Amino acid sequence: MNNNDFDLYKQFVKTTFKMRYKGSILGFFWVLLKPFFMFLILFLIFSHMSGQAAGLTSQQYAVYLLSGLIVYTFFNEGVIWGMGSIMERAGLIVKINFKREIVVVSSLTMALINFVINLLIICIVALVLNVHLLPVSLLYVGLISITLFLALYGVSLFTSLWLVHVRDLQHIMELVLQLLFYASAVFFPVEMIPERYRFIVYYNPVARFIKAVREALIYGKITDIYFVLLCLGLAILVVLLGRLYFNKNIKKIAEYF
């Protein structure tokens, strides 16, 4: 990567960031406000019921819900923005030859920035609510975030090109993500699901990531580390394969917009 590539990356991130909230009075605060209202609604409706089912105090449920929401949101934004990244820059791609991968990475960086900000908020909330945060938990959450980011990156290297050929993918993916929201036990405890359906959550990696983050943040426990490491390995593999696929197929993409 030369200097210009990195500067280009920074410019893309900066521009997207500025554009996303430009013209709205609250601007950047929407990054915080939208998940906050989502959180508030779910909290008001489910805190009592969920607390009873899983034996969580309402403080703990607050962290429980927040961590579920932000991990899911990161995944959701990463999938959608990563997939749309090449399409979004079509105008540029047909006019000039630059390193196309930058477009994918910079879109995912947007999702990462939101995620990190949200994580900071969780930490603040946890401190205010007297939920103990251990440094090792935070490290573990960091490892999980890196794994998720790499996975999103690897997958986006494929989907960003597929979307150009099959535009329907956008809508299909939105549906899948909506399903995933419910299948990941974001706002209700797993205990509320009848036992014979719990395998859905068990075999869903996003749900397991969310669970690991929760255990770490609420109880300070490192759980499921082998699964996370396995996913990290797989994610790296997908990134490597993705780059091969991407670099091979990106050259023709300008003809298909």
Next chain:
Amino acid sequence: MEDNISIKVENLTKSFKIPEHGSAVTLQDRFVNPLKKKKFIKFTALNDLSFEVKKGEFFSVIGPNGAGKSTLLKLISGIYIPESGNVEINGKLVPFLELGVGFNPDLSARENVYLNGVILGLTKKEVDKYIDDIFSFAELTDFADMSIKNFSSGMQVRLAFSIAIKVESDILVLDEVLAVGDGEFQKKCFAYFDEIVGKKTILFVSHGLTSVKKYSNRVLWLKEDKSYEIGDPKEMVEKYSQTF
């Protein structure tokens, strides 16, 4: 490739498959009508084209719409890949297929200079260094912090051109850049051309036959039937003019 050659195009062929209107292209069509086939029309943009551009040469491409001029430039700029044949480039090539690529109307002029400059291959440091020059050359120093959507199209082009000429390059690929801008701006462009003629290799596509005749060393005339001729500017322009 020999040292004195900047661009070498060998047996270049490019065609596009364009989905036939009404054929089953989208998923919806495929579901609704699974038996209907995906049909394509093959459109040949360039067929077996070969030429060389020497270092420091002002080489122009003329021809009617649809003759393949823009496709040729995109192939040379690396945006398309050849279907068969070769394109070889010797030196750093900067394509101006359009001025102000990536300009974002909602950003300020200053922000756009950074964005566009970096897209064209400058580093941020270089833009830092040139930015005052860019605004003064564009005569837009007082408007640097204005949103670019409030610029007239002429102002935008002036700004874009001023950025473009700051990008260091050996080969310039210019597509119709002179077609825009008022008389004064065009004068500025020509003054710049006078300065760089002979130093940089220029590949120039234009319908402005006067400037083609005036500046070019050689002219490539692409015809609608995919044949082509290369020769002396005066001769080529005259022959081409007789076709309409």
